[in-house]
Amino acid sequence: EQLGLTRPTPVQEACIPPALQGRDCMGCAKTGSGKTAAFVLPILQKLSEDPYGIFCLVLTPTRELAYQIAEQFRVLGKPLGLKDCIIVGGMDMVAQALELSRKPHVVIATPGRLADHLRSSSTFSLQKIKFLVLDEADRLLEQGCTDFTHDLEVILAAVPTNRQTLLFSATLTDTLTELKQIAMNKPFFWESPSEVRTVEELDQRYLLVPEKVKDAYLVHLVQTYQDEHEDWSIIIFTNTCKNCQVLNMMLKKFNFPSVALHSMMKQKQRFAALAKFKSSVYKILIATDVAARGLDIPTVQVVINHNTPGLPKIYIHRVGRTARAGRHGVAITLVTQYDIHLVHAIEEQIKMKLQEFSVEEQSVLNILTQVNVVRRECEIRLEATDFDEKKEINKRKQMILEGKDPDLEKQRKAELAKIRKKNGEFRSRVQQTLQEKKQLQLRRKLQKKMRRKQKQQPVAAK
Numbered sequence: 001e002q003l004g005l006t007r008p009t010p011v012q013e014a015c016i017p018p019a020l021q022g023r024d025c026m027g028c029a030k031t032g033s034g035k036t037a038a039f040v041l042p043i044l045q046k047l048s049e050d051p052y053g054i055f056c057l058v059l060t061p062t063r064e065l066a067y068q069i070a071e072q073f074r075v076l077g078k079p080l081g082l083k084d085c086i087i088v089g090g091m092d093m094v095a096q097a098l099e100l101s102r103k104p105h106v107v108i109a110t111p112g113r114l115a116d117h118l119r120s121s122s123t124f125s126l127q128k129i130k131f132l133v134l135d136e137a138d139r140l141l142e143q144g145c146t147d148f149t150h151d152l153e154v155i156l157a158a159v160p161t162n163r164q165t166l167l168f169s170a171t172l173t174d175t176l177t178e179l180k181q182i183a184m185n186k187p188f189f190w191e192s193p194s195e196v197r198t199v200e201e202l203d204q205r206y207l208l209v210p211e212k213v214k215d216a217y218l219v220h221l222v223q224t225y226q227d228e229h230e231d232w233s234i235i236i237f238t239n240t241c242k243n244c245q246v247l248n249m250m251l252k253k254f255n256f257p258s259v260a261l262h263s264m265m266k267q268k269q270r271f272a273a274l275a276k277f278k279s280s281v282y283k284i285l286i287a288t289d290v291a292a293r294g295l296d297i298p299t300v301q302v303v304i305n306h307n308t309p310g311l312p313k314i315y316i317h318r319v320g321r322t323a324r325a326g327r328h329g330v331a332i333t334l335v336t337q338y339d340i341h342l343v344h345a346i347e348e349q350i351k352m353k354l355q356e357f358s359v360e361e362q363s364v365l366n367i368l369t370q371v372n373v374v375r376r377e378c379e380i381r382l383e384a385t386d387f388d389e390k391k392e393i394n395k396r397k398q399m400i401l402e403g404k405d406p407d408l409e410k411q412r413k414a415e416l417a418k419i420r421k422k423n424g425e426f427r428s429r430v431q432q433t434l435q436e437k438k439q440l441q442l443r444r445k446l447q448k449k450m451r452r453k454q455k456q457q458p459v460a461a462k
């Protein structure tokens, strides 16, 4: 009541009772529908009945999301005097180990850093946890650009089997089989009943643009929003860290209040950028998919996809950063001639058609040359800062911070690739042998049949 939550959302209404009854739960509900409170509330209820630490472990794919979930635990758990602890990469490991040893009630972690702690320290134990939560569960199991599977193995080996497991996401269905191996206790499964996979309050548009004039369209869209709206904030998603950085430099050149968020930034810069965007110091956040999932920023009215997402799932999460908790929002996807098949795949998945967004072409043409010149200038400036080289250095630094040896990691990856290649070759050899055997059997059968026929023919002739 104090927080203005007067009625449960459908996913809360469906999943809180079975969670309170002690059942494992898998909740698949649309973006912005209150999945976080759907697991936080029953956990707090159970914790209040039998408080101890470490009572619950929440895993989530990004560091920003871990802080956001912790915030929800803090707000809802304040009357209980809840003690939480956030374990994510890019932050001081010693301080984290100390916090873990103090037995907080709830640990909210990204898998990589938590697995590192488990490998390297014996100052804490997850052996007694009652709840294991995987938020954005499908992402945690995917082998995407960040592969969590090895770290998950380490974590799952450290938690008890008699725990209660809660899995949530807006896109669970592709990974159901894998998820059931984690929520083993005949999980209660709930999926929002609507066929369309995005929220009704979201106006979904596409804008067909030639690749070379994409940025001019982007500048035009942002300018229009700035001119026509008083209270506005936009997230622009782009495909790479470098593009994210260039676009931010470019929009700044045009005096737009923008800030970037991507994985090549230092963690402190990432948090600062997000905090300033949340508090509307900056009205535009340019981000890679590190911001695609889970972030709950109610003021975001527009999402612009500077590139069409390659996977419908990513589209669903990106556009879900607006139109949250019953609010309205717009998502505009810039589509080039090469991306039309991607839009079709998205439409097929979300079960609805995107509508065309109309733009006054002349206004775009008027700024085209200027935008392209500014973009080129920004690219040259960025190249001068060794951004690509930094990427390599950052990767190595990050690994060292996480207690890994970069060279060993490289070697490990190469060996893994070798094993995968060998396995692939072995599989194809087996398949080939099987096929050859099949053909041989078929040939033998045919020969037998022919022989039988030949034997019968002279008899018939007689």
Ligand SMILES: Nc1ncnc2c1ncn2[C@@H]1O[C@H](COP(=O)(O)OP(=O)(O)OP(=O)(O)O)[C@@H](O)[C@H]1O
Pocket (backbone or CB within 6 Å): 004, 005, 006, 007, 008, 009, 012, 029, 030, 031, 032, 033, 034, 035, 036, 037, 169, 170, 293, 294, 295, 296, 298, 320, 324, 325
């Ligand atoms: N019962 C409720 N009534 C009103 N608002 C709610 C309720 N429960 C949660 N909310 C609010 O809805 C917003 C979205 O919730 P939340 O971030 O949990 O969404 P989500 O389903 O996890 O979305 P995503 O799939 O994008 O991660 C939050 O600001 C939260 O405070």
